Amino acid sequence: MNDAFLxxxxxxxxxxxxxxxxxxxxxxxRGHTMALLGPSGCGKTTLLRLIAGFELPGGGAIMLGGRxxxxxxxxxxxxxxxxxxxxxxxxxxxxLSVASNIAFGMKRRSGRRxxxxxxxxxxxxxxxxxxxxxxxxxxxQQRVALARSLxxxxxxxxxxxxxxxxxxxxxxxLRAEVRQLLESLGMTAxxxxxxxxxxxxxxxxxxxxxxxxxxxxxxxxxxxSAPANRDVAxxxxxxxxxxxxxxxxxxxxxxxxxxxxxxxxxxxEVMVRPESLLLSGEGGRPVEVVAQEYFGHDQMVTVRLPxxxxxxxxxxxxxxxxxxxxxxxxxxxxxTVYPVV
Amino acid sequence: MAILTIxxxxxxxxxxxxxxxxxxxxxxxxxxxxYLIVRVAGAGVLWDEISATATREALVRTVVLxxxxxxxxxxxxxxxxxxxxxxxxxxxxxxxxxxxxxxxVPSYVGAFAFVGALGPRGMLQGALExxxxxxLPAIYGFWGAWATLTLFTFPYVLLPxxxxxxxxxxxxxxxxxxxxxxxxxxxxxxxxxxxxPAVAAGALLxxxxxxxxxxxxxxxxxDSLTRVIYVRYxxxxxxxxxxxxxxxxxxxxxxxxxxxxxxxGRGRYHAGTRHEAARVVALGWWRWPALACCxxxxxxxxxxxxxxxxxWLARGIDAGQSMSFxxxxxFNSVYASVLGAALTVAAALPVxxxxxxxxxxxxxxxxxxxxxxxxxxxxxxxxxLVFFAARYATPVYQTLGLLVFAYAVRFLPExxxxxxxxxxxxxxNGEQxxxxxxxxxxxxxxxxxxxxxxPGLSGGAMLVFLTAMKELPATLILxxxxxxxxxxxxxxxxxxxxxxxxxxxxxxxxxxxxxxxALTMLRDEKAR
Numbered sequence: 031m032n033d034a035f036l037x038x039x040x041x042x043x044x045x046x047x048x049x050x051x052x053x054x055x056x057x058x059x060r061g062h063t064m065a066l067l068g069p070s071g072c073g074k075t076t077l078l079r080l081i082a083g084f085e086l087p088g089g090g091a092i093m094l095g096g097r098x099x100x101x102x103x104x105x106x107x108x109x110x111x112x113x114x115x116x117x118x119x120x121x122x123x124x125x126l127s128v129a130s131n132i133a134f135g136m137k138r139r140s141g142r143r144x145x146x147x148x149x150x151x152x153x154x155x156x157x158x159x160x161x162x163x164x165x166x167x168x169x170x171q172q173r174v175a176l177a178r179s180l181x182x183x184x185x186x187x188x189x190x191x192x193x194x195x196x197x198x199x200x201x202x203x204l205r206a207e208v209r210q211l212l213e214s215l216g217m218t219a220x221x222x223x224x225x226x227x228x229x230x231x232x233x234x235x236x237x238x239x240x241x242x243x244x245x246x247x248x249x250x251x252x253x254x255s256a257p258a259n260r261d262v263a264x265x266x267x268x269x270x271x272x273x274x275x276x277x278x279x280x281x282x283x284x285x286x287x288x289x290x291x292x293x294x295x296x297x298x299e300v301m302v303r304p305e306s307l308l309l310s311g312e313g314g315r316p317v318e319v320v321a322q323e324y325f326g327h328d329q330m331v332t333v334r335l336p337x338x339x340x341x342x343x344x345x346x347x348x349x350x351x352x353x354x355x356x357x358x359x360x361x362x363x364x365x366t367v368y369p370v371v
Numbered sequence: 372m373a374i375l376t377i378x379x380x381x382x383x384x385x386x387x388x389x390x391x392x393x394x395x396x397x398x399x400x401x402x403x404x405x406y407l408i409v410r411v412a413g414a415g416v417l418w419d420e421i422s423a424t425a426t427r428e429a430l431v432r433t434v435v436l437x438x439x440x441x442x443x444x445x446x447x448x449x450x451x452x453x454x455x456x457x458x459x460x461x462x463x464x465x466x467x468x469x470x471x472x473x474x475x476v477p478s479y480v481g482a483f484a485f486v487g488a489l490g491p492r493g494m495l496q497g498a499l500e501x502x503x504x505x506x507l508p509a510i511y512g513f514w515g516a517w518a519t520l521t522l523f524t525f526p527y528v529l530l531p532x533x534x535x536x537x538x539x540x541x542x543x544x545x546x547x548x549x550x551x552x553x554x555x556x557x558x559x560x561x562x563x564x565x566x567x568p569a570v571a572a573g574a575l576l577x578x579x580x581x582x583x584x585x586x587x588x589x590x591x592x593x594d595s596l597t598r599v600i601y602v603r604y605x606x607x608x609x610x611x612x613x614x615x616x617x618x619x620x621x622x623x624x625x626x627x628x629x630x631x632x633x634x635x636g637r638g639r640y641h642a643g644t645r646h647e648a649a650r651v652v653a654l655g656w657w658r659w660p661a662l663a664c665c666x667x668x669x670x671x672x673x674x675x676x677x678x679x680x681x682x683w684l685a686r687g688i689d690a691g692q693s694m695s696f697x698x699x700x701x702f703n704s705v706y707a708s709v710l711g712a713a714l715t716v717a718a719a720l721p722v723x724x725x726x727x728x729x730x731x732x733x734x735x736x737x738x739x740x741x742x743x744x745x746x747x748x749x750x751x752x753x754x755x756l757v758f759f760a761a762r763y764a765t766p767v768y769q770t771l772g773l774l775v776f777a778y779a780v781r782f783l784p785e786x787x788x789x790x791x792x793x794x795x796x797x798x799x800n801g802e803q804x805x806x807x808x809x810x811x812x813x814x815x816x817x818x819x820x821x822x823x824x825x826p827g828l829s830g831g832a833m834l835v836f837l838t839a840m841k842e843l844p845a846t847l848i849l850x851x852x853x854x855x856x857x858x859x860x861x862x863x864x865x866x867x868x869x870x871x872x873x874x875x876x877x878x879x880x881x882x883x884x885x886x887x888x889a890l891t892m893l894r895d896e897k898a899r
Contacts, residue, residue: 084803108806109815115807121800125822134818135808175804182808 035060041090050076052242061216065233073242074222078188082115083108114179118191120171122163129159135182149177169200189221238262263301270341274300298367304344306363314358322351385729392721397740403755414611433595440581441574443521448528456536458652468892473672474526475885477841479586480877481519483865484676516593522672528573535569575631583748585844596620617751624746680874687871697875704856708839711778712832715786723790745784753848774849782835789831793824837884
């Protein structure tokens with residue numbers, strides 16, 4: 031990728047004894063939204079703050095639109111980066127009205143009022159410019175924070191867990207709105223989240239971070255269906271792992287003999303998503319139902335294989351399962367294999 | 372912007388300017404004490420002074436006074452705090468305000484009231500004169516100083532204990548009752564131990580106050596260290612002896628701070644999460660003795676000084692004394708205190724910014740240095756500055772600038788504390804968001820940080836202003852020739868038994884500091 035707009039190469043950061051970033055390489059294309067997904071403590075917020083210029087990196091380089099922001103001996107002050115940040119707690123200035131908050135970072139003096147109105151309209155808050163931040167709901171504050179960032183005409187917008195302070199219904203709505211807004215403006219954006227559903231549904235690209243490293247970058251479907259390794263697979267939703275033996279493009283395991291794209295041979299681990307499995311009355315591997323968890327939109331059934339191993343199977347919500355019930359298990363999707371280390 | 376490398380760790384950027392200014396403030400803060408040490412060491416008199424019998428006696432007197440005042444103040448404050456928080460004492464809210472107000476009476480005004488009422492040529496003797504009484508038992512010395520200081524410092528213990536009683540979760544006491552402890556047993560075994568940090572914090576303030584007090588002991592002629600220092604400073608050619616004693620006084624303050632630190636114990640105290648107010652105890656018939664106690668304390672610590680001031684003011688006006696001098700002294704007081712408050716807050720701001728926004732070993736050391744003024748008695752600061760200016764900075768010797776500088780050294784801890792808590796109210800994400808919006812450090816400070824700090828900051832400036840108005844020893848020693856303030860006016864008039872001229876300045880001082888205090892207290896009471 032030569033046309034990377036934001037490029038991080040070998041970025042490291044250390045806090046005392048804690049190595050927060052262990053050499054991060056990450057590219058974001060112009061106009062794309064990248065989700066930085068990882069468990070808490072994986073370093074994703076640290077990376078965001080480094081890009082914004084709020085922390086000094088230990089090493090590595092950060093480039094934005096051809097400008098070097100961080101490199102050995104180079105440090106561009108936060109206010110000179112043209113990088114906007116939307117904080118988890120929104121960080122609206124409590125002593126300024128909504129309109130003044132939005133006007134805060136505006137470069138041009140002329141036409142301010144019109145531009146503020148335009149932005150308020152854009153985020154669905156037309157007419158609320160005179161309110162104070164505390165008079166707004168959480169969702170409204172979030173929109174003001176976004177409008178304030180956009181008003182400064184940044185090259186890149188960073189969002190730190192932008193939806194985590196909102197209640198579930200509002201979260202869903204804002205996710206869709208923000209995605210639409212960023213897309214329509216052609217804005218390059220990067221947001222941090224520990225919620226895989228959020229990352230997969232909002233972003234065009236997902237970068238999975240674990241323990242200070244970016245382990246995989248790709249389109250949401252790619253990352254979900256073909257995780258780069260076992261850790262990524264486990265973090266991105268539910269996964270079953272079965273021991274298997276790879277030989278000549280086929281892997282033999284308790285589910286039978288399955289075609290896989292990999293060549294080579296040796297002991298492997300087979301990763302199967304629960305929704306790639308199907309329970310039926312007859313046919314397939316004989317299994318016994320051990321437990322059932324009901325979620326409304328679907329349900330998760332835990333079954334025991336003849337060899338004693340447990341597997342999770344995602345089923346439609348309509349069917350009823352009884353503990354001890356004997357059923358047949360079939361594979362209906364792809365599997366991913368990882369060499370055993 | 373600087374990149375601080377501390378212990379191999381690169382910390383967040385610290386602006387060089389901020390760091391530099393804070394270091395200058397810390398250096399200025401250390402100047403008086405450092406110079407005093409150099410001076411005393413140079414003269415080589417320290418050991419001779421400390422081992423002298425006169426010094427030892429003064430030291431013992433000082434310690435006994437501080438201990439006696441601290442014990443008495445605690446003994447008055449804890450029961451009063453309990454009565455005004457936990458019982459159905461009539462008009463509790465009023466008592467709460469009344470018992471805080473003695474803080475508005477400076478010790479020398481208290482001493483003036485004491486002498487003006489009971490001393491030679493005082494009210495009592497005047498009243499007895501027709502009966503042929505021309506001599507009263509002497510009131511000077513330990514008991515006078517002890518009683519005066521106790522009556523005007525007990526609120527330092529009362530206020531934190533009241534707050535602790537209020538914030539204490541009732542579940543602790545309910546648990547004790549559930550475990551079979553009676554009301555009294557619960558108080559001594561559960562309630563009182565939890566009040567220990569509050570009592571210790573208040574007692575520390577009282578002890579430091581008694582130790583460094585100059586006004587009351589000098590008027591009541593009790594030879595504690597501060598009075599001995601002042602006498603030696605004004606009367607002898609070799610001022611090294613005064614300097615050595617001033618250093619001894621600092622050491623004594625540090626010992627007291629250390630004692631308070633060691634009494635904290637290992638327990639952790641915090642209000643429960645439920646935070647429900649404790650049950651109110653019905654006093655029943657006991658309310659009458661309780662009310663009598665409250666009234667007696669209020670009479671001695673408020674009514675007596677106020678009526679003495681009123682009496683002498685009326686006498687002075689009757690005798691045709693001109694009160695016009697008060698206008699000038701009041702103006703001088705306000706002028707010096709406003710300058711002092713401005714300089715103090717201006718010096719505190721960078722230190723607090725550095726400590727809160729750029730934490731690290733360097734900034735924490737700077738902050739700790741600024742807190743050291745807390746253990747520096749005013750007379751010590753004043754002497755050190757006089758010596759320093761007389762030798763190295765003669766142009767500022769005997770100028771208002773030196774006095775304002777002394778105020779800043781003396782009150783910097785309070786101002787740093789106020790700035791610090793004001794700054795903690797400001798969300799740092801807001802500042803970072805502003806930087807991200809393309810605004811530089813100075814702009815962000817002026818438009819985002821400062822406006823949000825303003826209420827806390829003006830509160831801090833007000834506090835320093837009021838304390839500076841009441842400050843006596845440094846003002847007395849450092850004021851330019853002929854520059855009388857309300858405080859020095861009261862002191863001079865009282866020591867010369869010209870009570871009529873002390874009354875009006877004293878009333879003004881008490882009014883100036885009690886009115887804002889009473890207003891905030893009343894507002895707090897109403898808010899509950």
